[in-house]
Amino acid sequence: MVRNGMNQIPVKDVTPKSNKGDERYDLYAKREHIYVKFYKGFFKNLRTISGFIMLAMFYGFSWIQWDGHQAILFDLPSRQFNIFGLTFWPQDFMLLSWLLIILAFVLFFVTVFAGRLWCGYACPQFVWTWFFIWAERVAEGDRNQRMRLDKAPWSGKKLVKKATKHFLWIAIAAASAIAFVGYFTPIRELIPSVLSWDLGPWETWWIGFLTVATYANAGWLREQVCIYMCPYARFQSVMFDQDTLVISYDDTRGENRGKRKKNSDYKAEGLGDCIDCDNCVHVCPVGIDIRDGLQYECVACGACVDACDDIMDRMGYERGLVRYTTEHALEGGKTHILRPRLIGYFIAICAMFIAFSYTLYSRIPLEVDILRDRGQLYVEASNGMIENVYTLKLANKSQDDHRFSIQVTGIDGLTMSGASEVLIRAGELLDHPISLQADPRYLERPNYNIMFRVQALDDESILINEENRFIGPVSH
Template structure:
C-alpha cells in the first residue's frame, strides 16, 4: 500500500490533436495542447496579504541587496574576473565551491522537508517565477482592467484605446524586466558603477549580452509564458508527488461538504434543495494563476498559492456559511481521520537536515581564510651559484581571504641546510591575491646524497597565528643523470 497522494493531470485537451492509446485504442490525450489564455482575477484575503508581503520582501531584497555597503565595496559581490565571491565579511574563492555544493544540498533537503510538510508553499509564496508573474498580472490589471475587460479588449480590433493600453502594459513590463536584469548583473559588477555606465550605454559586450538576456527572459517568462513555465518547464511540478503523503498539508476542496454543488439564493437552505455548500460560482477557477479547478482534486499544476481559498472564503462570508470549503488540509483530515504531524519521512528529512547543517557550520567556522599555492620553476630544475650552492626557484601565490590586512611570514621546514634566499615577509590587504617569486638555496655538503629532498613551505599570519597554510614541494640537489 502506498501513502502518496494521487495527483491528476488536467492540462487542457485540444480535441483536434488527440492521439490514440497504443493499448486501448481510445484517446490518450493531446501531444501538443493549444494554450488557453488565462485572465487571472486578483482577490484580497489573508493568504493574498501573506503572499504579497513575502513577494515585496523578496523583491526589495533582490533589488536593494547589491546597494548594501560593506567597507569600501558592496556587501554582496561575485567578482568573477578576480575569482572572489564577497558575502559581507567573508570572501570565498574557487576552492571553496565544495562549501557551495554542500549548501545547495542543504537547501535541497530544506525543500524536501517543507514540501513533505506543507506542499508547494515555495512555489506559491517565494518562487521568483510566481513573484514576478503576480507583479506582471497586477500591472496588467492596472493598465487593461478587470479580467472581463481584458478579455473584451483582446477580442476587439485594434483601435487607439487598445493600442495605448497594450503599449503601456508592455512598456511597464519591459521596464520591470530591464530593472530586474540590471539588479541581477549588479551582483556581479559593482552596481554603483554599473548603473551610470548603463545609462550612458557604456557597458561591455558581455554586460550588454547578459542585460539583454535577462530582460528578454524575464519579459517572456513573467509576461507571456506564466503558467506554462510552471506546468511544462519546471521539474519540481513533476516530482513533487514523490515527497507528498496523505498527511501533507495541501490546498484542497472539501467534497463531502461542497457536493452536490449548485446555484441558490442566500436565503435558501442548501439541505432543502439537496445541495452542498458550493454555489458553483467558479470564482476559485477565475483567481487561479495556473487555471485549474481545485474542485477536481489535487493536481500537479497547483502551486499552493491559496488564491482559491481567499476567493471561496469571501463567497462563504456572503452566503453566511462557515469558511473552509477550500482550505489548507490533508487527505487524512478530509477522510475524517487524524493527521499525523510527526511521521517517519518528515522526521528523517529533519534529522538529516540538522546533521548536515551542523557539519556545514563546523566546516565553515573552521575555514582558514588563507590560500597558498607553490609552483616550481619548470624552465630550470636547479642552478649552482658561484659559491657552489644549489638554488631552486618557485612561484608562490598568496590569497588573503580575510577582510583585514595581514602580514605573513614564510618559513621552510622538513630538512636542515635549506634556507630562503628571498623575502620571507609579505603584506596583503583584505581580499588581495598576489604572486611572488622565491629562491631556496642549500649547500650540497650539508644535504643528503639523494637527488632531491622533500620540503614544506609554510605561511603564517603575524596578526593571528591560527591563520596559516602549508604546501609540500621538492628541493633538487643535483640533476638526475
Template sequence: MSSEIPVKQVDPSSDASDNKNKNTGTVELYASRKKIYVKEVKGFFQRIRNVSLTALMGMYFLFVWITVDGEPLILFDLPAREFHLFGATFYPQDFILLSGMLIICAFGLFFITTLFGRVWCGYTCPQTVWTFIFMWVEERIEGGRNKRIKLDKAPRSAEKVAKKSAKHSAWLFIALATGVTFVGYFYPIRELITDLFTLQANGWAYFWVAFFTVATYLNAGWMREQVCLYMCPYARFQSVMFDPNTRIVSYDPNRGEPRGSRKKGVDPAELGLGDCIDCGQCVQVCPTGIDIRDGLQYECIGCALCIDACDEVMDKMNYPRGLIRYTTENELEGKTSKLLRPRTFGYGLVLLLMVAAMAFTIATRVPAQLDVLRDRGALFSYNGDGRIENTYTLKIANMTEVPQTFAISASGLEGMRVLTQDTVTVESGENRSVPTVVDVAPEAISESNTDIVFTLESQSDENLVLETESRFVGPNR
C-alpha cells in the same frame, strides 16, 4: 505526421473540452494557449503573499545599491574573479562553498516540499513573484476580471489602445528595471546606470540588460502559467516528494459533494447537497486555470488563492470555512497525519548537517591559501657552500581585502635556510607564484626524503599564518 492521439471518451460529460475534435474523437496534442483571466481576491494567504512579495522585491532592488566599507553588499565581479557577499569576499578557490550552498538549497526545498507541498512555488518563486506584480498592474489599468474579458472582446477603440499601451508600457518599465538591477549584481550599479545612459557601457552590458528585460516581459506578462506548466522541471518531479502526509491545497469532497446552487440560509442537507455551491470562484482566481475540486494536479502551485476565494463564499453563506484548505490525504480520509516521518527526518537531518558544515567552514575559513610545488626537474643539487639545495614554487593566493606581506620560512631540518627572498607582498585578490630555494647541511640529513614545512606569516595580521608540508630530497644514506 499527425499531431493527434486517439483517445477513448470515458466521461460523457467532459465534451466541453476546448481541445476535443468532435468529428474524429481525438484530442490535439499541441493546443493553442487559452488566456486565463485571474480574478483578484483578498484573504489571509493573499496577505502572506503580499508580505513575501514586498520583502523579496525589496531585497532584490535594494541590495544592489547597498555598500559595506566602500564595497557593494553583493557583487559578482567576474573580470576580477571576486565575489562580494555581505561584507565578505570570495574567490574561485571558494567555489566549494557555492556547491555547499546549492546542496543546502536543494535539500531545504525537498524538506519543505515533503511537509507543505509547493509553498515555494506559491509564495517565493521568482516566476510567481513577477507574474503577480504584472497581474496587479493589469488589474489596476484594465480593471477586474470581467472588464478585462470585455475589453479583449471589444473592437479596437481609443480607450482600448490607451489601456493596452499603458499596461505594456508599465510591464516594460518593470522588466527594464529588473534587467538593469540583475546586471547591477555583476557590474557596479552606479557605474552601470551612468555608462548605459552615456553609451559608455560595453556591448555585453547592453546585451544582458536587453536579454533579461525581454525575458521578464515575456515570462511574467505573456507566458505566465506556461512557464510553470511546461518549462519548470519542478512541476514534474514534485510528486516524487509527496506522500499521504504532505500538507497541500485540497478540496474536501466529503463535505462539499454533491455540489449545487442554493439560496443563502437554506440548509444544504434538506436539498441533499454538500457545502459547495458550485460558484466557480476557486477556478476564476486560479493563476494556472485549474479546478482544485478535481483533486491534486501538477499544475497547482500551492498559491492558496482558491482557499481565500472559497472562505469568502463560505462566510457569505454562513458555512464553516475550510471547504478548500491546506490538508493531507490522510486527514481527508479521516486518518491521522504524521508531521515527522522517515523521509522528512532524513531530509531534515541532511539539511542540518550541511548547514552546520557550511557554518563551520565559513567560520574557520582562512582568507589566504598556500600551495607548494617541488621542482621535479632535479632531485637535489650542491651549491658553492657544499650544502644541499631543493627548489620549490610557492603559490600564494591573497583572498583578503588588503595587500599582505608574508615572511617566508622553512622548518623540518636543522639549520635549514631560505636562500631566495624571505618576504613577499601579494595584492588583494592576487595569485602569485614565488620561486624558492632552500638548503641544508649534508650532515643534517638522515634520510633521502624528509618532511618539511613552509610557513608564511602576515606582517600586518598576526592571526594570518599559512603552513603547508612538502618534501626535501637528499642523497641516499
C-alpha cells in the same frame, strides 16, 4: 495518492487530448489566456509579504556596502565572488555545491511537510508573475474589464491601456535585468552607465536578454513555464504522503453543487456548500479548477482558499470548503506531523548545515600552492650548498591587503634566498620565487619533507602550513 475510501484527495488527469482520439495525447496545448480576478484574503496577504521580501532582497542587496565594498558582487573577470566580507574563488566551488545540496534537502523537507509552498510563495517565476498581474490590473482593470477590453474593437482608449500595460511590463523587466547585472558589475557604476547609454557589450547583451526573458516569462508565458519547463512539478508528487499538506476541495461537504439564495434551505434541495460560483477558478493563476482534484499544475498559492472562504463568509457557511489539508484529515483521521521521512530530512539538514557553517567559519582567506622547479632535481651552488628552487603561488582571498611572512623548517641549517615578507593586495594572486639551500653535511637522505609557514603579520588567524619536499644528492 488515490486510495480506497470516499474522502481521499482526488487526483485528476488533465493531460490535453488530441483531436485524433482519446488514445493519443498532445505534449503541448495551445495556451488560453488566464484572466486572474482580484481578491483579498489571508493567504494573499502572506504571499504579498513574502513576495515583497523577495523583491526587496533582489533589488536592494546589491546596494548594500560592506567595509567599503559592494556586499554581494560576483566579479567574473577577476574570478572573485564577494559575499558580505567573504571572498570566494573558483577553488571554493565545493562550498557552492554543498550549499545547493543543503537547499535541495530544505526543498524536499518543505515539500514533504506542506507540498509546493516554494512555488506559491517564493519561486521567482511566480513572484514576478504576480508582479506583472498587478501591473496588468493597474493598466486595464480587473478580470471582467480586461475580458471586455480584449473583446472590444481597437480604439484609442484600448491602445492607451494596452500600451500602458506593456510599458509597465517592460519597465519592470528592465529594472529586474539591471538589478541582476548589478550583482556582476558594481551597481553604483552600472546605473550611471545605463543613464548615459555608456554600457559595455557584456552589460548591454545581458540587460537586453534578461529584459526580454523576464517580459516573456512573467508577461506572456506565466503558468506555461511551470507546466512545461519546470521539472519540480513532475517529481514533487512522489514526495507526497497522506500527511502532506495540500490544497483540496472537500467534495463530501461541497457536493452537489448548485446556485441558491443566501438563506435558502439548500440541504433540503440536495445541495452541498459549493454554490458553483467558479471564484476559485477565476483567481487561480494557472487556471485550474481545484474541485477536480489534486493536479500537478497547482502551485499551492492559496488563492482558491481565500476566494472560497470569502464566498462562505458571504453565504454564512463555515469556512474551509477549500483548504490546506491532508488526506488523513480529509478522511476524518489524525494528521501525523512528525514522521520518519520528515524527521530524516530535518536531521540531514541540521547535520549538513552545522558542518557547512563550521567549514565556512574556519575557512582561512589565504591559499598557498607551492611548485618546486621540476626542470632539475637540485643544484649544487658554488659554495657547496645544495639548492632547490620553488615558486610560491599566494592568493589573498580576503578583501583587505595583508603583509605575509614566509618561513621554512624541516632541515637543520636550511637557509632561504628571496624575500621572507611579501605584501599581497586584496584579491591578488602573487607568484613569489624563492630558493632554499641546505648544507650537504645534514643531508643523510636523498629527500626530506619540509614545511612552509605563511602567516599574515597583522592577523595571526590567517596562517597556512604547507608541506613540500627538498631533494638532495643520493650520496655525498
